Amino acid sequence: MSPPIRVGSRGSDLALIQAREVMNALDEPAELVIIETHGDRVTDRPLSQVGGAGLFIKEIESALIDDRIDLAVHSMKDVPSVVPEGLSLAATLARLDARDALVSKTAPTIAALSHGAHIATGSLRRRSQLLAIRPDLVVDDLRGNVGTRLDKFDASSWDAVVLAAAGLMRLGLEARIRAKLPVDEMIPAVGQGALAIETRTDDRRVRSLVEALNHPATQRAVACERAFLGRLEGGCQVPIGAFAEIEQQSLRLLGYVGSVDGSRRLRREATGALEAPEALGLALAEQMLEAGAGEIIGEIAGSDANR
Numbered sequence: 001m002s003p004p005i006r007v008g009s010r011g012s013d014l015a016l017i018q019a020r021e022v023m024n025a026l027d028e029p030a031e032l033v034i035i036e037t038h039g040d041r042v043t044d045r046p047l048s049q050v051g052g053a054g055l056f057i058k059e060i061e062s063a064l065i066d067d068r069i070d071l072a073v074h075s076m077k078d079v080p081s082v083v084p085e086g087l088s089l090a091a092t093l094a095r096l097d098a099r100d101a102l103v104s105k106t107a108p109t110i111a112a113l114s115h116g117a118h119i120a121t122g123s124l125r126r127r128s129q130l131l132a133i134r135p136d137l138v139v140d141d142l143r144g145n146v147g148t149r150l151d152k153f154d155a156s157s158w159d160a161v162v163l164a165a166a167g168l169m170r171l172g173l174e175a176r177i178r179a180k181l182p183v184d185e186m187i188p189a190v191g192q193g194a195l196a197i198e199t200r201t202d203d204r205r206v207r208s209l210v211e212a213l214n215h216p217a218t219q220r221a222v223a224c225e226r227a228f229l230g231r232l233e234g235g236c237q238v239p240i241g242a243f244a245e246i247e248q249q250s251l252r253l254l255g256y257v258g259s260v261d262g263s264r265r266l267r268r269e270a271t272g273a274l275e276a277p278e279a280l281g282l283a284l285a286e287q288m289l290e291a292g293a294g295e296i297i298g299e300i301a302g303s304d305a306n307r
Helices: 013-025 058-065 124-133 146-154 165-170 204-211 216-232 277-290 293-305
Strands: 005-009 030-034 071-075 087-092 100-104 118-121 138-141 160-164 195-200 240-247 250-258 265-273
Touching: 005 013, 005 058, 013 030, 013 071, 013 146, 013 165, 013 195, 058 071, 058 087, 058 195, 087 204, 087 216, 100 165, 118 124, 118 146, 124 138, 124 240, 124 250, 124 265, 146 160, 160 165, 195 204, 216 240, 216 250, 216 277, 240 277, 250 277, 250 293, 265 277, 265 293, 277 293
Parallel strands: 005 030, 005 071, 118 138, 118 160
Antiparallel strands: 071 195, 087 195, 100 160, 240 250, 250 265
């Protein structure tokens, strides 16, 4: 009998739910291996100040490379656009819900928040788009897993927080959602709502097991978004959003690049062939670079370097 499949995961409640979802779908016995990441350890600073790409997966990828686990389950939005040599994204699970969600004490929508309301988020992408919509808002930083963030919110004077709808849904907390924000209003993070399964490229046994879990429509959409992100070379320090979906046998891609304060922003849309998702992502990124996205990204990078 083959040994159990060792499944690597972060230890948060949401990460464990996601890992067990994959374990239950496998045709072979599996065991869970919990791995603490740098992003989990450092919780007293905004994500944009903690480090570069891969904050929540580097240690898990190291365990995969060192053969301490056989596969890793990630939130796709945590996976950098470049995967380390020797590793592959072997499957993309069906996306649950890509939208951001408003959790508020009274207001049913962003527009209904009072003038100068305080809203909390740990995401520069959300901060940028919130301030682009409502420059009067005061946006405060919020770190921690979903439960911690909700506890902080409940004990605070904040008027609202914005979280990923998929995370709340997977945790059984959908009742906390006041509104799911339309993607045309708040473009999500790349890969938001989808799960990635990462394996060693040369591990044919495990790859063959998990490839059966791949959801082709989600895989195409996410590949398009990740190509867009990769061309712009943006990480958590830059407010970048992208969302692709299938419409009438084509892919529609929305892209966003903005300054942290939302005062400068670009939103563009493009459509392309289902069979070439990466080409569509690269094409929209090039359009946005020509329109000035590179200047916005460069200014943010320059301000970070001068801190």
